[in-house]
Amino acid sequence: MPAMSTEPVETVEVTxxxxxxxxxxxxxxxxxxxxxxxxxxxxxxxxxxxxFVMKAGAKAAAAH
Known part of the structure; x- marks a missing residue:
């Protein structure tokens, strides 16, 4: 049985x-x-x- 890949299907940068x-x-x-x-x-x-990955330099502010 082949090992399952842990790579994402697609990576999206978000702000x-x-x-x-x-x-x-x-x-x-x-x-x-x-x-x-x-x-x-x-x-x-x-x-x-x-x-989904936070774009470099973007701040992960808490949502309301």
């Missing part, structure tokens, strides 16, 4: 600590989820594996 992911259009789509990058500066979508 805010809160992002939403819906997987994109068509068959790749999934229910919209809101993700928080405040801890660690990156997070992977639990549905599609897309990785």
């Amino acid at each position: 805010t600590a809160s992002v939403a992911c819906d997987g994109g259009p068509g068959a790749a789509g999934h229910p919209k989820v809101y993700l928080n990058l405040a801890k660690g500066g990156q997070i992977d979508c639990p549905y599609c594996g897309k990785r």
